[in-house]
Amino acid sequence: MNRVVHPIEVESYRRMRARLDTSHFPPLTRAVVERVVHSAADLDYAGDLVMDEADLEKAHAALHAGAPVVVDVAMVGAGITRRETVCRLKDAESGPGLTRSAHAIRLAHEQVGPGALWVIGNAPTALEELLTLDADPALVIGLPVGFVGAVESKAALRESGLPAVSNVSEKGGSAVAAAALNALLYHPTSAEEKL
Template sequence: MTRATVHPIEQESYRILRSRLDTSHLPPLTRAVVERVIHSSADLEYATDLVCDEASLTAAHAALHAGAPVVADVEMVASGITARRAVCRLSEAKAGPGLTRSAHAVRLAFEQVGPGALWVVGCAPTALEELLRIDAAPALVIGLPVGFVGAAESKAALRASGLPAVSNVSEKGGSAVAAAALNALLYTPAPDRTEENQ
């Protein structure tokens, strides 16, 4: 899905971003994700903090534009995904022995959507940890939870898992940047295969 118009403030924000940071060497979807995350946070350090794989992004982009479901760990992430309704089951989840509400919400969401979804985690490291425990077979995991407790460790575990992912190395992250990473894939048009084959 692409947007018909881009607000002048957003255009100016990207102009300023590109005047301060050269992203032209990045592959197209990686560049889209990096720039949208920086645009949403005004934090240029994400250029070196984010970990993206273009092949994973390409496959996830195709799945997303083919209608794969999107799951968000919290409503703030779901609300930030502006061109697609995301599944979020946190309001129905209950904590239990050794299980946080966020982890239970992951289980509930997986029961609903099954394999092949795009998972967007911007708040709860325990949601990301639970996602790594179940056999979710995701199209992509955007793992950008924020915090001093467990956030960096859960993202390191995501990278070590071998799942297709977008993550970052530091403790920073959050709902806005996680939603921005997904929006970058939503707003980037699918490649024109006829042009590629000429």
């Protein structure tokens, strides 16, 4: 099913590409970079994001094969179109040494098991908790925002060796995390490209 793109989005991408050359990126990396930059109107993301094309290819295949998508907060889920998401924040509770966001990640892990795509755009503690679990993810989009724990949690994600999209700076948030996942959703599969 092809997505109908509004003329405003077409013009926005044209203007972005006039200011930012993304032609040197491989296809899925380019899609993620462009959608994140577009979502934040922040060209600096092009040099801030960290990802591997081979990881994105595997995640793209898993996503289009129906792998579950888990989000840390409802706002991330609201930004992901064309796909249902799992968010357990409403069911979670905080406790000694455990934030509500971290507990929600535990609950989601119990629900979906291995092979999910995890999209974390809000809480560094959610990303930290995911790294303690045996989640065997198809991909972790770890783009939490903030001045406390965000940089460290994203560095830990990169050091974990898990397939991931992250960034180096404090920047991030629900909109950019959702945009990274949407880039994979919107990118055609090989079957769609042949149509």
